[in-house]
Amino acid sequence: MKVLMLGWEFPPHISGGLGTACHGLTSGLAQQGVEVTFVLPRRHGDEAASHLRLVGCNEIALPDSAAAAPASAHASAALADPLRRRLLAQASRSLRLSSEPTLLSAYMSASEYRARWRESSARSGGSADLVWQELWTSLLALPDLAPSAGALARNLGCGDSMHLSGHYGPDLMLEVGRYAAAVAAMAQSEPFDLIHAHDWMTYPAGLVAAALTGRPLVAHVHASEFDRSGDTQDERIRELERVGLCAASRVICVSHYTAGIVARSYGVPAARLRVAHNAVAQRVDEGLPREKAIDEPIVLFLGRVTFQKGPDYFVEAAARVAQVHPRVKFVMVGNGDMWAQMVERAARLGLARNFHFTGFLRGAEVDRIYRMADVFVMPSVSEPFGISPLEAIARGVPVIVSRQSGVSEVLQNALKADFWDVQDLADKMLALLRHAALREELLEGGRGEIRGMRWEQTAARVRSIYDEVLSIAPPRRGEAAA
Amino acid sequence: MTAIVFYFQVHQPFRLRRYSFFDIGNHHDYFDDAENARIVRRVAEKCYVPMTSLLRRLVGEFGDRFRFAFSISGTALDQLERWAPDALDGFKALAATGCVEFLAETSHHSLACLYDEEEFRSQVRAHARRVQQCFGALPTAFRNTELVCSNRIARLAEELGMRGILGEGADHLLGWRSPHHVYRPETCERIKLLLRSYRLADDIAFRFSNRAWNGWPLTADKFAHWLHTAAEGSDLVGLFMDFETFGEHQWADTGIFDFFSHLPAALLRDGSFHFATPGEVIASSDPVARMDIPHPVSWADAERDLTAWLGNAMQRSASEALYALAPAARRAATAGRPDLLEAWRRLTTSDHVYYMCTKWFSDGDVHKYFSPFASPHDAFITFMNVLDDVARGLAPFAQTGEEAAPARGHLSGPQAAPDFARA
Numbered sequence: 001m002k003v004l005m006l007g008w009e010f011p012p013h014i015s016g017g018l019g020t021a022c023h024g025l026t027s028g029l030a031q032q033g034v035e036v037t038f039v040l041p042r043r044h045g046d047e048a049a050s051h052l053r054l055v056g057c058n059e060i061a062l063p064d065s066a067a068a069a070p071a072s073a074h075a076s077a078a079l080a081d082p083l084r085r086r087l088l089a090q091a092s093r094s095l096r097l098s099s100e101p102t103l104l105s106a107y108m109s110a111s112e113y114r115a116r117w118r119e120s121s122a123r124s125g126g127s128a129d130l131v132w133q134e135l136w137t138s139l140l141a142l143p144d145l146a147p148s149a150g151a152l153a154r155n156l157g158c159g160d161s162m163h164l165s166g167h168y169g170p171d172l173m174l175e176v177g178r179y180a181a182a183v184a185a186m187a188q189s190e191p192f193d194l195i196h197a198h199d200w201m202t203y204p205a206g207l208v209a210a211a212l213t214g215r216p217l218v219a220h221v222h223a224s225e226f227d228r229s230g231d232t233q234d235e236r237i238r239e240l241e242r243v244g245l246c247a248a249s250r251v252i253c254v255s256h257y258t259a260g261i262v263a264r265s266y267g268v269p270a271a272r273l274r275v276a277h278n279a280v281a282q283r284v285d286e287g288l289p290r291e292k293a294i295d296e297p298i299v300l301f302l303g304r305v306t307f308q309k310g311p312d313y314f315v316e317a318a319a320r321v322a323q324v325h326p327r328v329k330f331v332m333v334g335n336g337d338m339w340a341q342m343v344e345r346a347a348r349l350g351l352a353r354n355f356h357f358t359g360f361l362r363g364a365e366v367d368r369i370y371r372m373a374d375v376f377v378m379p380s381v382s383e384p385f386g387i388s389p390l391e392a393i394a395r396g397v398p399v400i401v402s403r404q405s406g407v408s409e410v411l412q413n414a415l416k417a418d419f420w421d422v423q424d425l426a427d428k429m430l431a432l433l434r435h436a437a438l439r440e441e442l443l444e445g446g447r448g449e450i451r452g453m454r455w456e457q458t459a460a461r462v463r464s465i466y467d468e469v470l471s472i473a474p475p476r477r478g479e480a481a482a
Numbered sequence: 483m484t485a486i487v488f489y490f491q492v493h494q495p496f497r498l499r500r501y502s503f504f505d506i507g508n509h510h511d512y513f514d515d516a517e518n519a520r521i522v523r524r525v526a527e528k529c530y531v532p533m534t535s536l537l538r539r540l541v542g543e544f545g546d547r548f549r550f551a552f553s554i555s556g557t558a559l560d561q562l563e564r565w566a567p568d569a570l571d572g573f574k575a576l577a578a579t580g581c582v583e584f585l586a587e588t589s590h591h592s593l594a595c596l597y598d599e600e601e602f603r604s605q606v607r608a609h610a611r612r613v614q615q616c617f618g619a620l621p622t623a624f625r626n627t628e629l630v631c632s633n634r635i636a637r638l639a640e641e642l643g644m645r646g647i648l649g650e651g652a653d654h655l656l657g658w659r660s661p662h663h664v665y666r667p668e669t670c671e672r673i674k675l676l677l678r679s680y681r682l683a684d685d686i687a688f689r690f691s692n693r694a695w696n697g698w699p700l701t702a703d704k705f706a707h708w709l710h711t712a713a714e715g716s717d718l719v720g721l722f723m724d725f726e727t728f729g730e731h732q733w734a735d736t737g738i739f740d741f742f743s744h745l746p747a748a749l750l751r752d753g754s755f756h757f758a759t760p761g762e763v764i765a766s767s768d769p770v771a772r773m774d775i776p777h778p779v780s781w782a783d784a785e786r787d788l789t790a791w792l793g794n795a796m797q798r799s800a801s802e803a804l805y806a807l808a809p810a811a812r813r814a815a816t817a818g819r820p821d822l823l824e825a826w827r828r829l830t831t832s833d834h835v836y837y838m839c840t841k842w843f844s845d846g847d848v849h850k851y852f853s854p855f856a857s858p859h860d861a862f863i864t865f866m867n868v869l870d871d872v873a874r875g876l877a878p879f880a881q882t883g884e885e886a887a888p889a890r891g892h893l894s895g896p897q898a899a900p901d902f903a904r905a
Contacts, residue, residue, distance in 0.1 A: 324503070413840075415859055427502040431863040437799035438862055444795075445840060 001466060002192040003029070004209060005038045006183060006202035008166065010047045010054065015168065016304075017278075017387050018222050021254070022198055024281050026052045028459025034466070037190060039205075041166035041179050057164050057182040172201070173236065180205035187212050194218060194469055200225070200237055203244025210247070216473040218465065219248035226261050227382040230307055242266045249469045252276050252462065254385040255406020261382075274465050277410050278385045279455040282394040284447045290396075291371040296329045297433050300373035300397065302366070302388055303380075305336030310379035310402065310419045315342055317379070319349045320426035321433075328354065328433065333369055335360045370395040374439075375432045379419045380405050389414060390453070393446035398439045400428050410453065413445035484662070485718040485758035485767075486709070486749055487676065488550035489625070489648065490725035492530070492573075493591050494522050494558040495833035497854050501867050510875065512825065512868045517854065519565040522558075526566035529729035534572030536728075536739055540746055541579045548746045549581045549757040552725070553625050556589030556609050557831055559616060570616075577617035583759035584613045586621035586644060592830035593627055593791060595635045596778070597805035600812075605827070606642055623648065623760040627832050629678065629722065629781040630788065633774065636667035636675065644673060646764035648722060651677035652779050652786040662716030664763065665773035674764045675773055678722040678781060682712060687723040691736035699737070702744035706751070714754055717767045722781070783841065790839050796862040797835045803869055804829055810876040822875050829869060837861035
């Protein structure tokens with residue numbers, strides 16, 4: 001089985017859990033005998049990709065119009081499907097509104113967002129709009145699409161290959177369009193059975209590739225705009241998500257929690273929703289020695305300091321714990337748009353001596369902080385999955401997780417609280433600090449659970465979803481005749 | 483003739499309300515009266531009332547040829563008195579027929595036998611007096627909480643004057659031997675051991691409504707046939723089960739009441755069986771052999787051991803912290819604070835540690851079904867918070883050097899030892 005997989009990041013160049021999950025999933029799929037061609041915005045060359053074929057848009061050879069022509073008849077047939085046409089038209093309409101560059105950034109408040117919006121609109125002069133208009137107009141000029149895809153991609157890139165940063169910068173929407181064009185150019189020369197697209201940035205590319213080749217599209221939701229932004233969602237991203245998810249043959253969510261959001265927010269019918277929980281590749285350290293230069297117990301928050309991760313609830317709960325036990329230390333590791341606000345809030349609550357803000361930590365420093373911590377808290381407001389509690393347990397730190405998370409569905413050996421119930425969070429922090437037996441029990445049980453969360457299992461589940469999709473999809477080009 | 487010995491267990495714990503760390507020292511309202519009342523009323527309606535009335539009808543029909551036993555925990559008696567007096571009347575009416583024996587157990591359905599012999603004896607004596615008051619006769623046969631039995635526990639019961647003790651007919655205990663005879667525990671002089679015939683008892687208690695079971699549907703005649711095959715010519719068949727089997731675990735619509743109403747006739751039909759109470763079997767049958775029970779055996783789960791109550795670190799540390807307070811609790815009662823002793827004793831009810839069991843992560847959902855908590859960890863946290871508050875109340879009655887504050891916090895690492903309980 002050959003899969004064209006579309007993703008935005010791959011280790012070691014990752015900004016969140018998406019790249020890690022793509023790596024774990026593709027490793028598992030390789031063991032299932034699935035051949036994956038994974039398209040990234042940009043390939044750096046040092047990716048851990050021995051188990052698959054990794055292609056960066058920067059190295060996609062853009063076909064000239066004549067070479068791509070033979071695919072045209074097939075593409076026309078695929079696009080004759082009225083449903084497909086309708087969805088593409090919808091996508092085109094919604095995307096034509098996207099003249100502003102995206103300001104998607106994990107670390108931005110609403111006011112910063114507005115300021116940067118003005119600034120970047122002026123700067124880019126609507127180039128993203130141009131990309132999208134060209135892209136979708138070409139797509140809708142149906143029979144001529146295939147030959148034009150290469151030319152289009154060539155136009156959008158600056159020369160014979162595409163130059164994408166692969167970052168989540170102000171040009172993200174532009175890059176999403178270019179990525180789609182590059183994938184469109186590539187899709188026709190690569191034989192594959194289905195397309196698997198990870199998160200909204202790749203959904204347009206997935207749609208285009210599906211429309212061009214007639215192969216089914218599987219969309220994977222690692223996070224939705226609801227999780228990232230709550231009440232301040234970017235309408236264009238929402239629209240891309242909606243169009244992509246509604247057009248996909250199957251939508252894979254990383255948790256039932258996320259599947260619920262997808263069903264509610266985008267009206268994806270339950271019959272097309274599937275859940276494949278993430279796994280963890282983390283090695284489980286037995287009896288990792290605690291390394292602690294201070295006596296005080298440490299409660300750890302580690303994650304982006306943004307709305308989604310609920311750092312404010314952590315601080316409020318900490319205040320309640322500190323009232324009872326002034327010696328407890330609270331360490332907040334990470335950066336984000338709420339960082340300054342958290343420092344100020346902690347100070348105002350009289351917690352200056354209890355709180356330590358380390359900013360963003362990497363590798364060895366992260367290991368060290370885990371070795372020092374006694375309790376790990378993930379108070380996320382909305383967490384599609386949430387791998388960090390599993391990493392904490394693997395490193396010997398018992399965890400409290402919010403019930404508004406996917407990981408709480410698969411992890412029994414964690415204390416669970418509603419993110420908004422700071423009294424309960426505090427109660428559970430205290431319980432973990434007080435009772436060695438509770439910590440032991442959660443760790444011992446949790447380690448066992450983590451050992452059982454293997455990417456092979458997730459991949460087997462995804463493989464079965466592929467089988468399901470292919471059983472209802474038309475045969476691949478050339479196979480029907482055979 | 484083989485004696486059919488039915489014994490029905492009636493028990494309700496005083497379940498804890500959500501009691502957070504921030505409640506400690508602020509209020510002593512530990513028990514969820516509303517929830518406890520709701521549950522006992524529901525069970526009374528679905529099981530206690532209809533089943534006692536069915537049993538009364540059967541006694542009316544068969545006279546003293548139909549006999550059986552109850553064991554009702556003290557906490558269940560308390561709750562019936564408060565919230566379901568009609569159900570208690572049903573048990574009293576059965577007592578008045580003379581066909582029913584009431585067994586001895588610990589007043590608070592505790593595992594005190596494992597931690598504090600003095601407390602164990604106090605609870606058994608208190609319960610025996612209560613049974614005499616309620617039902618008119620002093621019990622002489624003993625069943626321990628969850629049928630937990632060992633050489634030592636049998637010996638303790640013997641020293642309390644019990645003539646018989648009930649136990650689980652566990653395979654690992656019996657080996658090739660039959661559960662259908664009377665035994666004498668090793669190290670005991672007089673007491674006789676009656677064992678539960680678990681396959682037959684569980685056919686009714688667990689499997690009755692299971693449509694995937696090849697015995698389904700179970701009829702009185704079919705069950706009588708199995709008894710003939712399994713136990714004809716033996717001394718007894720111990721059919722020990724939760725009374726809640728009838729109407730609560732097996733709902734009325736499974737036909738459980740109908741099944742039971744036909745059972746006496748089916749069993750008495752050909753004269754090879756008769757009904758008897760444990761006391762009657764103890765009086766009439768002699769032990770065929772000694773039974774060595776070095777480690778406690780229970781009637782729970784596949785393991786038939788104590789792991790449902792003491793299998794993990796939370797359960798063990800909670801129990802140790804609890805029983806460390808026993809001397810202070812007793813002194814409090816002597817010094818005019820019986821309320822403190824009673825609050826502490828309600829925490830000795832084994833259900834509280836049962837809710838902390840983590841076996842059900844792999845062991846099916848039996849435990850979960852009975853737990854009011856979202857997770858075993860939540861059960862532990864609540865219990866320890868309550869225990870902490872109880873410890874504070876008992877502190878004035880603790881002697882120097884005695885453990886009065888149980889929930890001593892200690893973090894891993896040699897130096898870190900914040901003590902929240904005493905902060």
